[in-house]
Amino acid sequence: MLIQKPCVLALTWQLSNAQNQTIDQLTDPIEFYFGGSDLLPKVEEALAGQTLGFETHLHLEPEHAFGAYDSALVCFEDRRLFPVGLEPGMRFEGLPEGSATPDMPPDTLYTVTEVYPSHVVLDGNHPLAGLALRLHLTVRGVREATAAEIEAGSVGGSVLDALEVLPAAHETH
Secondary structure, rough: OOOOOEEEEEEEEEEEEEOOOOOEEEEEEEEEEEEEOOOOOHHHHHHHOOOOOEEEEEEHHHOOOOOOOHHHHEEEEEHHOOOOOOOOEEEEEOOOOOOOOOOOOOOOEEEEEEOOOOOOOOOOOOOOOOOOOOEEEEEEEEEEOHHHHHHHOOOOHHHHHHHOOOOOHHOOO
């Protein structure tokens, strides 16, 4: 079957930084909706018109991957606003009530980057923001999308959900 909108792809990949250090490896295929928001536009562009078994190596600059790193998305919050046992790498959707920076985007996923006795450092950037990436991608399956998938424009996940990236992957900031 030809990869064209709308369909569902089962993909595996190896994601590396510009120095070829592996960031994430997906060895068991995961399904993504082709023609919605599950895949990055440059990935969809490379896959369009291909078939089962297609392999490609992509170089993605930050603007084609997870965007530029935005230091305005880093904030400091009072340690007392967070639960006991807070550790770097934990993630929270939005900021806690009573935060000192209420102007931060409320629907953002914030990663705890540092924990101090008096405050916590939170980063609202995607862990891979600002990085050029290399992606070795293989199409392991192609099928027609169901009516529900077409209506949703997704199979229920995205590349962002599939990546198992540690905040430490972004070492330049």
